[in-house]
Amino acid sequence: MSARTDSRLERLLGRVLLFGVTTSSVFLGVGLALSFVSGWSHLAGVLLTSGLIVLMATPVARVVVSAAQYLVARDWVFVALTTTVLVELLASLVAALYGRRL
């Protein structure tokens, strides 16, 4: 992969991150405003939880997009590296679900 495609990937990842962080901020902001003005409600709770989930999914989406781009470019070393990171993130999800059951 050349320096130019690296730069293109950088901008693509920037858009993924911007979309994720904007969406989650809107959910969190509206949810917070709702619960601040009229106390806790089911809607506010759903918005806050969705906002946090979108927020935590954002870096994961960034790694998925990176892995896909390196796959297209047949850059196997970086396919392996990004896939390893995904496996590690999946492991943390497993650790989280294990904690929930305790």
Place this chain on the structure above:
Amino acid sequence: MPVVTRALVLIIFGAGAVAGSLGALLGVGGGVFLVPVLNLALNFPITAAAAISLTTVIATSSSVSARRAGQQLINLRLGMVLEVATAAGSLLGGVTAQMLAPATVQKMFGVVSAIVAILMIGRLDRRNVIRDPSADLGLLSGRYYEDESGGTVTYHVKRLPVALVASFVAGNVSSLLGIGGGVIKVPVLNAWCGVPLRAAAATSAFMIGVTATAGAVIYYGHGQLVPALAAAAVIGVQLGTWGGIRLGARASARWLKLLMAIVLFVAAALMFVRAGP
């Protein structure tokens, strides 16, 4: 778990705004300020403080990196190599955070950040820059345009194993204490691995989202993340970061290093106070 009140939401929002602007100036997530506020001033359990802080770290990393994308300040390849180590460290930290006595870890953190602060002050005037802009670049090298000097900055990454170890430790500390881990990675990348401070900060900030996610997910699963308080902190930090980035573009690297050293000393002292005798 802390009880959510309007006053508490406002306090956390304000603390987030201050932490965010300082974090943006230093290339750290801001958690290094937020965790002591939540843990020391508001008496949150360290796990709840870390959980809230980690969500703000994800948001900061994402928005800062989104803004920087295209400037080539982020060394993508170096970031993706080191992410393997930070995510592993973070995963381990998140799991052990559920078992360890926080005082032990906090004392370790205090020592590490004080050492790094001394290191930063010792290398205030050193520049890790190759003057020739046409120099042949290897796979993990970087090149970016610097407004301050009006020139292209080129550098080679040295001692990759050191960077990997530092990243693993940073990931571990990140999960345990709810900080981004930039306080460890940025100085090591800068002092030992030949990465200029601006590029080290940008690359570290880029990786931190993944690091913090691995930790935050574990706290969330254990029911240690209070959504309304995390939301207040995230929105506060976002606004603070927005202000800090504007200041940061004008700040010199020397000034940034000095400020960072002071911040590290303060963080170290606070951790020791919290850990007790």
